[in-house]
Amino acid sequence: MDIDLKDKVPPHNLDAEQAALGALLIDWNALSDVVTLLHSDRFYSFQNQVIYEAMISLFKQNVHGDTLVLINELSKTGKLEQAGGTAYIAGLTDTVPTAANINYYVDIILDCATRRDLIKMSAELKASSFDKSNNSKILLEEAEKKIFTLSDRNETTHVHGMTEIVSRTIEIIEKNYQKKNELTGIPSGIARLDTMTSGFQKSEMIIIGARPSIGKTAFALSMMETIAIDKRIPCGFFSLEMSYQSIGQRLLSQVSRVPSGKIRSGMLSTADFQKLQDAAGKCYNAPLYIVDTPNMQLLDLRSMARRMKVNQGVQIIFIDYIGLISTENPNAPVYESQSEISKSLKALARELEIPIVALCQVARDAEGQEPNLAQLRGSGSIEQDADVVLFLHRDRKIVEEKNPVQEAKCIVAKQRNGATGEVEMMFLPSYTKFENRAAEN
Structure with a gap:
């Protein structure tokens, strides 16, 4: 049965809002308990929003507030009248005798706010659904995104005893004891690296650094071949530099062992075609999900990663590469932007409880040398936030056409929960692929 919402007032409870504000004025220390749960836009009353924002401002300044301090803060910012005036603020403490029930009041405020969000979202979806120019699949996707965002917003911080x-x-x-020698994390496909790390672990941020054209993307794709194609572990890949078609060609070259140059030029033999068809069959249903949006916004990347976790069940995400992610403030210094991106990706790994592998460039002045932590581009924050930092190194002066197999190494420069060291590998230029050394393969 349809309900006419035209004249209905959105869910709210002004008594609970006033009681919450009054309780905070009685016991200012209670603000530290609710600040992560309650944001100003959760209040229905605009004047209550203004009052709470002033409280948060005082809290950030480490000022212990009370009624007089709050009134003074609102006067300084010219918002006292918007907040209802001195009489309204002074009367807030009269609405509640104690701060003991602050969490109860906050729960009521959040419940009403969530219901308002659902009503607004439903109205928007209803209007979009009546518009026949909108694709129904896109509408479903938007609905899922909005529900997920709303659910994510209501997550709270917990203290674990x-x-x-x-x-x-x-x-x-x-x-782990039951598994014995099995890996506890996601395998990379490089045997000695997996021995050192026990695989890529949940909630970890892994950085793969290298100078330009050394093979960061090739290394990531080599690992994804093992993860998604061989082991059938759902894997997400954000490619901010290459198109999904180019990635598809390189993967087929790796799996089929048909040189990528022949695939690009079309100079293929009948045997090559057969190899490519066999490789395509192997890759066809692999759980690898690629997003190839250039200069992707950090906010969009985080949102898409959450949807990948929910909709595709990805267990690991690769990002190629960290320097191409855009922040909301394009004018911010590079150091600040990279620091924000680094901390955000680490937080995302913990939130989704999956490893996130981000590629990163090493300064060009490291040419010919083994890279080190000090040469990571952009910000020292990347080194600090990363749980594992891997560097690729090989000699680019070797003529690739005359050397179908090259020596390469993966340097484990940092591992928060394990040893550091070097892992020797082989690089196959024709297939732009890294592999184990022959003895280990």
Whole structure:
């Protein structure tokens, strides 16, 4: 049965809003308990929004507030009248006798705000659905995105006690004990690297650095061949530099062992065609999901990664490369932008509980030398936030046409929970692919 919402007032509870503000004025320390849960736009009343924003401003300044301090802050910013005036603010503490029930008041405010969000979202989806020019599949995708965003917004921060921590840790140790020598994380396909890291672990940010044209993308694609095509582990790949068609060609070259140059030129033999067809059959249903948007905004990347986790069930995400991600403030210094991106990707890895592997360029002045942590481009924050930092190194002076196989190495420069060292590999220029050394393969 349809309900006429035209004249209905959106869900709200002004008593709960006033009680929450009054409780905070009685016990200012309670603000630290609710600041991560309650944002100003969750209030229905505009004047209550203004009051709460002033409280947050005082909190950020480490000022212990009360009624007089709050009134003074609003007066300085010229927002006292918008907040209802001195009499309204002074009367807030009269609405509640104690701050003991602050969490109860906050729950009521958040519940009403969520209902308003759902009503607004439903109205927007209804209007879009009546517009026949909109594709229904796109509408479904938008609906999923909005629901996910709304659900994500209501997530809260939890404090974990030792009872929970020890129980969870023992559970993980028991699982590892049962597996014995099996990897505990996602395999890279490079045997010695997997031995050192036990695979790429959940919630970790892994940085792969190299000078330009050394093979960062090739290394990532080599690992994704193992992960998505061989092991059938769902994998996401954000390519900010190459198109999905180019990635498809390189993957087929790797799997089929048909040189990428022959694929590009079309100079293929009958045997090459057969190899490519066999490789295509192997890759066809592989759980590899590619986004090839150039200069992607950080906010969009995070949103798309969340949807990949929910819709495709990805267990690892690659980003090629970190220097091409855009932030909301294009005029910010490079250091600040890279720091924001680095911290955001680390937070995303923890939120989704999957490893995120981000490629990063090393300064060109490192040409001919083994790269090190100080040469990561953009920001020291990348080194600080990363759980694992890997560097690729090989001699580019070797003429590739005369050397179908080249020596290369992966330098484990940082591993927060393990050893550092070097892993020797082989690079196959014809297929732009990294592999284990022959003895290990």
